[in-house]
Amino acid sequence: MTERVKVMIVxxxxxxxxxxxxLLSAEPDLEVIGTAADPLFALEKMNRNWPDVIVLDxxxxxxxxxxxxKKLMAEHPTPVVICSSLTEKxxxxxxxxxxxGAMDVITKPHVGLRDFLTTAAKEVAGAVRAAAKAKMKRLTPMPVVQPKYSADAVLSAVPDQAMHQTTEKIVAIGTSTGGTQALEILLTCLPRTAPGLVVVQHMPERFTTAFAQRLDGLCEIEVREAAQGDRVIQGxxxxxxxxxxxxxxxxxxxxxxxxxDGPPVSRHRPSVDVLFRSAARSAGRNAMGIIxxxxxxxxxxxxKEMHDAGAASxxxxxxxxxxxxxxxEAVKLGAVERSLPLHEIAGAILAFGNGRH
Structure with missing residues (x-):
């Protein structure tokens, strides 16, 4: 029998x-080793028996x-699942x-909390399992039971021919777990001369507004939550x-x-597959896709559709x-031209925008 995942609830x-x-104790592979009303109480308990995952308010x-x-990540990095009320603040x-450095977020309401947590038990347990496997670095996809739609549910397939190359360049980026930190590192490196970017970060509704505002305050380029009809422009x-x-x-x-609108694609809304398909269809070789x-x-x-349409990938x-x-998964499909460390991706974007590929 595999060792159970030790969980601390704060x-x-x-x-x-x-x-x-x-709820978590009812899962055969999870063990709640303690609960605490605040981080200071939690640290006292954790120093005696350190958890694999922390569920944190x-x-x-x-x-x-x-x-x-911040204290955890500086002194003893530990996977954290945030369980927070969904308000603007x-x-x-x-x-x-x-x-x-939080691995995932579970949103909880102000009212009907007990019923919500009972209904969301599988979601919370799944987030804890995923965080435990990550060990702050590695993680494998976990099985889910929801229907899995392809991008066909939102957009028709890319036309056979790619567009002719133009001077207008766009960059499409898709990311999920760990992407909030990675995007901050990447976007803060880009100058206002960078080509226009469209980004999908898997994140719950209403969180993306605050995320975009935070990045906008850190970056030289303008960062904002997309609205219908927004132009994709340099910087x-x-x-x-x-x-x-x-x-x-x-x-x-x-x-x-x-x-x-539309159903979740690849179990996500927003979906990277939808964004990338639209870039393949509308921009072809004028686009760069980054996963x-x-x-x-x-x-x-x-x-892969972008790559086949002539886009850089x-x-x-x-x-x-x-x-x-x-x-x-993208590498396995033959969709990737180059795999680069995070600190080199900004340079690749700028080279693409300047016509070098």
Whole structure:
């Protein structure tokens, strides 16, 4: 029998601690080794028996979750799953926690909490298992039971012929687990002369607004959450809004975006496959596709479509990925021209924008 995953639950709500402890303890491969009302109590217990995964609230007494996250990552890196209320204020705080290294986020409501946690038990358990496998660096896709749609559910397949090359260049980026940190590193390296970027980061609805605002305050380029009809222009990055797909389209000499409804594709909304397919269809060889750290295979088929349409294609290499899932699948499909460490991707984007490939 494999060793069970040891879990510590840190939340100032007694209800959350009790319900999560009961639900996770019912899973045969998980063991709740302790609960605590705040990080200081948690550290006392953890120093006696260190967990494999911490389920962490953000707003707590004595020490907030972000401060605790920074302390953990500096002194004893440990996979963390954030369990936070979904409010605008909370979203901004949670984005900061993700940037500090949280592996996943489970959103909880202000009311009906007990029922929500019971309903979301499998989601929470799955997030804990995934975080445990990552060990802050490696993670394999975990089985899920939801229907898995392809990009056909949102966009028709790419036409047979790619567009003729033009001077207008765009870069499409897809990422998931570990992507909040990776995107911060990448986008803060880009000058305003960088080609326009369209980005899918797997993230819950309403979190993407705070994420884009945070990046915009850090970057020289403009970063904002995409809205219907936004232009993709030099020095601007558009982040797909949570809960919606993002697609590129060409309007005369300009590139714009469509924000689309539709079912989850590759089990995600927004989906990297949808973005990459639209880039293949609308930009062809005028585009570069970049697939970065993330669990699963979303974006692999879409990047292959971009590659086949003449686009440049790059994968983040295994050594610098938090999770070498999505890039690995793209490489296996033959969709990737080059695998690069994270710190070299900005240079590749700028070279592409200047006509060097």
């Amino acid at each position: 939340d100032d709500s007694a209800t959350v601690r009790q319900v999560l402890s009961t 953000v707003e707590m007494p004595r020490m907030d979750g972000i401060t605790f996250m 909370g979203a901004q705080t949670t984005i900061q926690a993700l940037a500090a 601007r990055a558009l982040i797909a809004p949570g809960g919606h797909h993002l697609a590129l389209r060409r309007n005369g000499a300009q590139y714009q975006v469509n924000v689309l 970065m750290t993330g669990m699963g295979d979303d974006g692999a088929r879409g990047l 790059i994968a983040q290499d295994e050594a610098t990925c938090v999770v070498y899932g999505m890039p690995k």
